[in-house]
Amino acid sequence: MNQSRRTLLKSAVALGAVPVLPALAACSGGDPAGAPENSKATSLGSGLADAVPKSGIQAMVDGFQRSSGDTVRLNVMPRQQLIDNVSTYLQSNPEDVITWFAGYRMRYYAGKGLLAPIDDVWEKVGKNFGTGLADASSYEGKKYLVPNYNYPWVVFYRKSVWQQHGYEVPATWDALLALCARMKKDGLTPIAFGDKDGWPAMGTFDYLNMRTNGYQFHVDLCAHKESWDSPKVQAVFDNWKQLLPYQDTGALGATWQQAARSLASKKSGMYLIGTFLLQELTDKAVVDDLDFFAFPEIAVEGTDAVEAPIDGFVMAKRAEKNQAAKDFLAYLGTGKAQDAYAAKDPSNLQTAADADRSTFSPIQKKAAELIANAKSVSQFFDRDALPAMANNVMIPALQSFLKDGKIDIKGLETQAKTLYASA
Known part of the structure; x- marks a missing residue:
């Protein structure tokens, strides 16, 4: 469990129980009405603010912008700030795509109608993820998360x-x-x-x-x-x-x-x-x-x-018609994007099947195979509960x-x- 993950466990806050902090409200959001379907712009709200994962997220953003010609506005906020205030954030003016977690923490907000289903994105990237990862990214038969990395x-x-x-x-x-x-x-x-x-x-x-x-x-x-x-x-x-x-x-x-x-x-x-x-x-x-x-x-x-706790990306409900946001999510579900992240933060395992594992240690290779072959992938208790x-x-x-x-x-x-x- 990395340092930010351990910090997360110190929070005794129920989901959505804390009013939004001014800093989060001031920094978040885009077009309140949502971007049009033909938009060439999207946004990412990231709670990965520590130097190493922050650089990994930036590498993913840079790679997508180069390959697509679309633009991504990146809003980085402290991880715990995002977690503690996510309910208010999602109901106000959030970024289109947001760093988040699989398990209960995803299903809760999907059930509240605050996240957009992304089945059309999964039609493009689903072959990259095994059954366990797919199930952990689902709620009531629909997909809501694109996995980025995990560890068993x-x-x-x-x-x-x-x-x-x-x-x-x-x-x-x-x-x-x-x-x-x-x-x-x-x-x-x-x-x-x-x-x-x-x-x-x-x-x-x-x-x-x-x-x-x-x-x-x-x-x-x-x-x-x-x-x-x-x-x-x-x-x-x-x-x-x-x-x-x-x-x-x-x-x-x-x-x-x-x-x-x-x-x-x-x-x-x-x-x-x-x-x-x-x-x-x-x-x-x-x-x-x-x-x-x-x-x-x-x-x-x-x-x-x-x-094997899974970190990944979800889409805010307000962005469900933004094709640039969906294209960005599809890119994030590729080995190319996850390799760009891993080059900056090698402490976790890429989840995409087409990720480059040539530099993996024997332990990393075995861990990746264990997850890929799993029928079910659970999150750590604090994420499933x-x-x-x-x-x-x-x-x-x-x-x-x-x-x-x-x-x-x-x-x-x-x-x-x-x-x-x-x-």
């Missing part, structure tokens, strides 16, 4: 450690538990873990939920179409309780970076984390010794659901669970009812 959460390990002890990749839950017991006997911490900042535990919850109850239950629970005080949710925590003896006992006092160093120093046998791990482990000898596997199956057969549910409820609940293995699912449901009713 996987179980990392050091090949040399596994070769030394003769460990094998576990395909099932029972095999994982048996491997953990063996690692503990061998003097290793089976699972590196750092949850001081609160968000890493959500990745574990997501996989346990999908492998126990399936991808659709995960999506429905996050949208509060399923109840938190159900036997299915209790089963997730019952399974997790079996893992607690094998996760790092100092997790609540450690950051994800400290947990990464535990894996790097061969003190831990495994680590469930996003491929942003490579931002922290930069020693080539260590990186070359890394490999990973998909979180093993539990009650649901297979490992076809992959946790209401942000206030993630931050105000789940972080403290999961941290408490890590202390004593106890969880109050009735309390989770009570809080969920209140938060989702007011969203």
Whole structure:
């Protein structure tokens, strides 16, 4: 998870709950009536304000302008400012195209009629995206997002450690538990873990939920179409309780970076984390010794659901007749455009199938294949669920669970009812 993504998780704001900041209102928008169909101009509202991703977005804009002859007015705003004020922004005078996220954060605004469906754009670029990416970009049968990049959460390990002890990749839950017991006997911490900042535990919850109850239950629970005080949710925590003896006992006092160093120093046998791990482990000898596997199956057969948060682009409702905006979105869904972004920001994986992967490391290539072959792609919990549910409820609940293995699912449901009713 990159720095801006971690910053996002610190926000305890419900979607659309905060009035628009003057700076956002003053900088946003174009023609309030929307551009005509034959327009040669469009606009992009970008929340990627940090230097590296900002340069990547600029490279995409420059490439489109050169190839099309159209013009793109770029409005860059602080990421958190866009997130906190997006509801008011979309209802006022937003740019035509906007950087945004898949999952609940997309579906919520599509359901409110604030985003335009872009099925005609997908007719041009759909071949570039697998089923999982397509489903994550959809709401009620229509497409609303063009994916730009993502990164999977996987179980990392050091090949040399596994070769030394003769460990094998576990395909099932029972095999994982048996491997953990063996690692503990061998003097290793089976699972590196750092949850001081609160968000890493959500990745574990997501996989346990999908492998126990399936991808659709995960999506429905996050949208509060399923109840938190159900036997299915209790089963997730019952399974997790079996893992607690094998996760790092100092997790609540450690950051994800400290947990990464535990894996790097061969003190831990495994680590469930996003491929942003490579931002922290930069020693080539260590990186070359890394490999990973998909979180093993539990009650649901297979490992076809992959946790891989997707960043991309949506179109404001007011721009649905602007052909230049649609042409811009179609360009953004090509490998050429995403390669231009990746040349400036190589920390994430291009999603387009025709992107250039010739410079990918073995880890990057394997990660890209994992996502491309996934039947379902979930977002990190805070993107698939209401942000206030993630931050105000789940972080403290999961941290408490890590202390004593106890969880109050009735309390989770009570809080969920209140938060989702007011969203």
